Amino acid sequence: xxxxxxxxxxxxxxxxxxxxxxxxxxxxxxxxxxxxxxxxxxxxxxxxxxxxxxxxxxxxxxxxxxxxxxxxxxxxxxxxxxxxxxxxxxxxxxxxxxxxxxxxxxxxxxxxxxxxxxxxxxxxxxxxxxxxxxxxxxxxxxxxxxxxxxxxxxxxxxxxxxxxxxxxxxxxxxxxxxxxxxxxxxxxxxxxxxxxxxxxxxxxxxxxxxxxxxxxxxxxxxxxxxxxxxxxxxxxxxxxxxxxxxxxxxxxxxxxxxxxxxxxxxxxxxxxxxxxxxxxxxxxxxxxxxxxxxxxxxxxxxxxxxxxxxxxxxxxxxxxxxxxxxxxxxxxxxxxxxxxxxxxxxxxxxxxxxxxxxx
Amino acid sequence: xxxxxxxxxxxxxxxxxxxxxxxxxxxxxxxxxxxxxxxxxxxxxxxxxxxxxxxxxxxxxxxxxxxxxxxxxxxxxxxxxxxxxxxxxxxxxxxxxxxxxxxxxxxxxxxxxxxxxxxxxxxxxxxxxxxxxxxxxxxxxxxxxxxxxxxxxxxxxxxxx
Numbered sequence: 001x002x003x004x005x006x007x008x009x010x011x012x013x014x015x016x017x018x019x020x021x022x023x024x025x026x027x028x029x030x031x032x033x034x035x036x037x038x039x040x041x042x043x044x045x046x047x048x049x050x051x052x053x054x055x056x057x058x059x060x061x062x063x064x065x066x067x068x069x070x071x072x073x074x075x076x077x078x079x080x081x082x083x084x085x086x087x088x089x090x091x092x093x094x095x096x097x098x099x100x101x102x103x104x105x106x107x108x109x110x111x112x113x114x115x116x117x118x119x120x121x122x123x124x125x126x127x128x129x130x131x132x133x134x135x136x137x138x139x140x141x142x143x144x145x146x147x148x149x150x151x152x153x154x155x156x157x158x159x160x161x162x163x164x165x166x167x168x169x170x171x172x173x174x175x176x177x178x179x180x181x182x183x184x185x186x187x188x189x190x191x192x193x194x195x196x197x198x199x200x201x202x203x204x205x206x207x208x209x210x211x212x213x214x215x216x217x218x219x220x221x222x223x224x225x226x227x228x229x230x231x232x233x234x235x236x237x238x239x240x241x242x243x244x245x246x247x248x249x250x251x252x253x254x255x256x257x258x259x260x261x262x263x264x265x266x267x268x269x270x271x272x273x274x275x276x277x278x279x280x281x282x283x284x285x286x287x288x289x290x291x292x293x294x295x296x297x298x299x300x301x302x303x304x305x306x307x308x309x310x311x312x313x314x315x316x317x318x319x320x321x322x323x324x325x326x327x328x329x330x331x332x333x334x335x336x337x338x339x340x341x342x343x344x345x346x347x348x349x350x351x352x353x354x355x356x357x358x359x
Numbered sequence: 360x361x362x363x364x365x366x367x368x369x370x371x372x373x374x375x376x377x378x379x380x381x382x383x384x385x386x387x388x389x390x391x392x393x394x395x396x397x398x399x400x401x402x403x404x405x406x407x408x409x410x411x412x413x414x415x416x417x418x419x420x421x422x423x424x425x426x427x428x429x430x431x432x433x434x435x436x437x438x439x440x441x442x443x444x445x446x447x448x449x450x451x452x453x454x455x456x457x458x459x460x461x462x463x464x465x466x467x468x469x470x471x472x473x474x475x476x477x478x479x480x481x482x483x484x485x486x487x488x489x490x491x492x493x494x495x496x497x498x499x500x501x502x503x504x505x506x507x508x509x510x511x512x513x514x515x516x517x518x519x520x
Contacts, residue, residue, distance in 0.1 A: 055388070058387060058388045058391055058394075059384040059387050059388050060384075060387070061387050061393070061394055061395070061396075062394065062396055063394055063396045063398070066398075317381060317384060317385065317388075318381075320384060321377075321380045321381050321383075321384040322377065322380065337370065341370075
């Protein structure tokens with residue numbers, strides 16, 4: 001196959017080993033990876049802010065930002081500059097240490113979640129054999145950051161928002177986890193690179209019949225809820241709680257929450273694309289040799305980012321279509337609908353796997 | 360069993376209702392050509408406004424400098440803000456009867472107080488006034504917002520009364 005990034009990475013590794021000892025090599029590689037992750041963060045933040053505003057505008061029959069730069073593409077840059085200039089204000093009665101700590105927890109959680117994602121063949125920060133498990137473990141830490149932010153602000157709106165967010169994330173973790181387990185059952189492995197490799201002949205959403213489709217839909221709903229995005233934006237709830245857990249945050253600390261939200265959106269969509277839509281695997285149809293061959297020429301990271309951005313667009317589509325849920329409706333949806341359906345779905349998946357009905 | 364059927368029915372019904380909403384926004388998203396937004400200062404020359412747009416009240420005059428306002432003060436009474444004030448004068452009807460009669464001297468319109476509620480236009484029995492599409496009213500002097508709508512030398516159109 002072409003486009004194998006492991007050649008590039010092993011070249012860098014051997015070059016570093018030739019010039020310094022193994023300890024320094026590990027350190028330098030970590031620095032390189034860290035720089036790449038931070039660059040990805042910034043680029044994703046800028047792209048998503050612009051994309052969100054444009055998609056929202058077109059879905060509401062508006063034009064959206066179109067003044068700063070060609071077609072408004074520099075709008076996100078201008079917003080970032082504005083946020084950098086703002087005063088970083090800390091309320092007097094706030095718990096200073098926790099108040100300043102919370103944005104870093106939320107941001108570092110979304111950084112950690114990037115680790116096991118296979119962006120392309122050989123382009124993976126850390127190929128753990130329990131990748132899926134690691135992701136669900138790490139992504140639930142972000143609720144601690146949000147709770148700390150709400151508590152430390154010493155503001156009733158912040159606290160209410162944080163508590164709601166806690167209830168929401170804890171309950172939606174369940175159905176997200178159960179729908180992910182469906183794919184783990186199909187593949188028989190928790191490693192994300194193994195899951196991608198198992199989709200060489202076809203994506204799980206096609207190979208897994210209806211149970212996989214149900215799991216995919218539940219994963220997208222639960223993922224949207226875990227992101228605290230509308231229609232599940234209980235934690236922010238502008239109309240009731242002024243801003244939820246980030247009411248008291250200004251300037252760059254607010255921007256960190258904002259960035260973490262967008263990167264979490266990328267992570268959730270990337271997991272969805274990897275598990276259900278084949279990750280960086282190109283689209284293949286059974287016997288169409290010519291078609292499959294042409295699809296192989298498209299680089300794998302283009303496939304990965306294409307699928308991820310498609311799912312991001314779907315989540316934005318939800319956000320700008322559906323009205324917000326009340327907190328009790330939110331919990332009803334999870335505990336009375338998504339959770340039982342995903343439990344039954346998991347049993348069906350197990351049955352399908354035992355009978356070997358999937359392709 | 361009945362419970363299960365109801366449960367599945369609710370799920371399917373909610374999916375179909377959510378899908379109908381998503382179809383509408385999906386239609387909007389895929390048809391950006393139909394956006395009505397006017398990029399105002401850029402397209403000032405080709406700006407098109409809706410038929411019912413309310414810019415300001417004008418008294419329509421025809422080519423003989425004649426208007427249809429009889430001075431009945433319906434508009435003045437209908438206005439909630441006291442925007443309109445009609446000032447009379449006495450004129451002699453020379454052509455037919457030769458008698459004195461009342462006619463409008465000044466149709467005073469305080470644009471600064473107007474909320475563009477359209478009630479005066481509805482109240483007018485002779486359709487003498489209407490809303491124009493001119494909306495660039497900003498000035499540096501408040502006095503210039505007080506306008507006299509009847510043109511100098513204009514008179515009542517024949518056959519309106």
